[in-house]
Amino acid sequence: MSTLFFEKSKEIANSFLQSIVCLDDKAFNNIAVNDNTQDNGKHTFEASEVSIAFANEKKICAVYKPSNDEDINNFIDISKKADVVIIDWLITINSDEVKEDSLNSDAELDEPRGQYTKRIINELINDPIYGTDSLKLILIYTGEDILEEITKEIFDSISNCLFKLSQKECKVQSNNIKILIRSKSNVIDGEVETKFKYRSHLKDKVLKYNELPLFILNEYTEMTTGLLSNFALLSLTIIRKNSHKILSLFSKELDAAYLGHRSLLPYSNDAEDLLVDLIKDTIGDLLSYNKIGDNISKDLIKNWFEAYIKDEQLSVLTKKSTKHNPEIFFNRNKSLLIELLESDETNVEKRFKTIFNELIKDTAKKNDFVESLLNNSTYLFLNKDQHSNNEMINKGLAKLTQHKSLFIPKPISPRLTLGTIVQSKTNQDNYFICIQQKCDCLRIKRGVVRKFLFLPLTITKNKSFDIITPDDKKLVLEKKTFYIRTIKFICNSDEGVILGEKNDEQKYIFKQIYSDEQFEWILDLKDLHSQRIVTNYASKLSRVGLDESEFLRRSSNEDED
Numbered sequence: 001m002s003t004l005f006f007e008k009s010k011e012i013a014n015s016f017l018q019s020i021v022c023l024d025d026k027a028f029n030n031i032a033v034n035d036n037t038q039d040n041g042k043h044t045f046e047a048s049e050v051s052i053a054f055a056n057e058k059k060i061c062a063v064y065k066p067s068n069d070e071d072i073n074n075f076i077d078i079s080k081k082a083d084v085v086i087i088d089w090l091i092t093i094n095s096d097e098v099k100e101d102s103l104n105s106d107a108e109l110d111e112p113r114g115q116y117t118k119r120i121i122n123e124l125i126n127d128p129i130y131g132t133d134s135l136k137l138i139l140i141y142t143g144e145d146i147l148e149e150i151t152k153e154i155f156d157s158i159s160n161c162l163f164k165l166s167q168k169e170c171k172v173q174s175n176n177i178k179i180l181i182r183s184k185s186n187v188i189d190g191e192v193e194t195k196f197k198y199r200s201h202l203k204d205k206v207l208k209y210n211e212l213p214l215f216i217l218n219e220y221t222e223m224t225t226g227l228l229s230n231f232a233l234l235s236l237t238i239i240r241k242n243s244h245k246i247l248s249l250f251s252k253e254l255d256a257a258y259l260g261h262r263s264l265l266p267y268s269n270d271a272e273d274l275l276v277d278l279i280k281d282t283i284g285d286l287l288s289y290n291k292i293g294d295n296i297s298k299d300l301i302k303n304w305f306e307a308y309i310k311d312e313q314l315s316v317l318t319k320k321s322t323k324h325n326p327e328i329f330f331n332r333n334k335s336l337l338i339e340l341l342e343s344d345e346t347n348v349e350k351r352f353k354t355i356f357n358e359l360i361k362d363t364a365k366k367n368d369f370v371e372s373l374l375n376n377s378t379y380l381f382l383n384k385d386q387h388s389n390n391e392m393i394n395k396g397l398a399k400l401t402q403h404k405s406l407f408i409p410k411p412i413s414p415r416l417t418l419g420t421i422v423q424s425k426t427n428q429d430n431y432f433i434c435i436q437q438k439c440d441c442l443r444i445k446r447g448v449v450r451k452f453l454f455l456p457l458t459i460t461k462n463k464s465f466d467i468i469t470p471d472d473k474k475l476v477l478e479k480k481t482f483y484i485r486t487i488k489f490i491c492n493s494d495e496g497v498i499l500g501e502k503n504d505e506q507k508y509i510f511k512q513i514y515s516d517e518q519f520e521w522i523l524d525l526k527d528l529h530s531q532r533i534v535t536n537y538a539s540k541l542s543r544v545g546l547d548e549s550e551f552l553r554r555s556s557n558e559d560e561d
Helices: 004-016 047-055 069-079 106-110 115-125 147-157 200-205 209-224 227-241 243-249 252-263 268-289 298-308 334-341 348-355 363-375 377-381 384-402 527-541 550-555
Strands: 019-023 060-064 084-087 136-142 164-166 171-173 177-184 312-315 329-332 420-424 430-434 449-460 474-477 485-490 508-510 519-524
Touching (some): 047 209, 084 209, 147 171, 147 200, 177 200, 227 298, 348 363
Parallel strands (some): 019 060, 136 177
Antiparallel strands (some): 164 171, 420 519, 430 449
């Protein structure tokens, strides 16, 4: 069902979508669709019509016709870079040129239908950079009428347990990858579609060439229709549109100045950090001047409410976020949430109490509920059937704001530096965060021993915590100055840093010089989070202890340790 929010999201997705790649062995064959003398009729793929259909929507569409196994490999590499991938199901190429080791099993040699398509899909979704956690839409566009059977076969071939099968909808999907199976249309000059004469429930799964762009846009929008995803798409669209300007700013004419800067540094390799900071700041400035945050406007939020929020009764919670016995309810509706978000009251606690003043008459229960909401306001913005996901959603945003290593490429070994969090392999309840300044984590000669400073972190089940791990453990920082720990590591690389090494479990381990305890890499904190921890620790070290009148001490406004 289309909503104002969906339509706005569609506009944003349409601006972002740029590249579509198609693979079909019947492309460029120029076989008439109604040619009943050949089986090729129902499998025809008119490349020019498809390209024009996407060109009319200002999209780049490339069509490939494979003739050998190398073409399949090349298409796999190309499709990893595309926004949308369209693949035929029955792909026939010169069998003499097919490499036996490219096929997944002996069974596939007997039944060629789908073997290349399944291989391409698995390569895409399991790629450590372009797949796995990346957003991707894949369309199987086939001349076959056995769409449900193809859907099941694709699902069975996927070596990833995160995918779900929706056979009747002809869809296989994970949280970020959607695979759809649709049929090519044989309709010409108003002829009635006869392909699904005995499968009438699949008639809505037939697509004409000129219907492909809108279908893909709608499906892509369904994957990205959210406030944060819209913000990300808008940001990436602005970066794409300004990529040539960014390149012109980082001009080759500046090379001599950069090298001059590099020559004046005590350690010339530090100049590389300047370039990273420059490109990061350039993109940040670009988004800031384009006022990208303004796109999540009050009107868009209201549209989001209309699309997703139900007017329903929710439970009034206790201080501990449990339900009262007997249960007490209040009426949660869109107007209430809009009033909360648009309130001019700057005292947050007072704002919440004002909003619920008329809804909850019992003052004590109202105050308890407000205290609960101050720790978990997400509760108000979820419908009843979503409340079981409350904590998971809060943790997801927390990780996004705190974890730097969300973006570390999987083949890249982590390095030991400020903000690195490790877990003891000897006692797995013990976590540590490195508080060594970055400049002291670099330029270490291979084989040289370097001491690193760590503060311990302990696991907690309380609401209050400092850091959340990728596997959702809540950690509290031990802030007393005497908890600091020094651990010695030997530099194991020519890069001048301590690198994690994979163990038998494919986990990254930092090996200290003693064999009694080793440390598993868990995550890297974002720079400002790490620096705040160091600053707070340094302030503890610099505090002054003195004897004074208890009258003065107890009257002081200064925070006590």
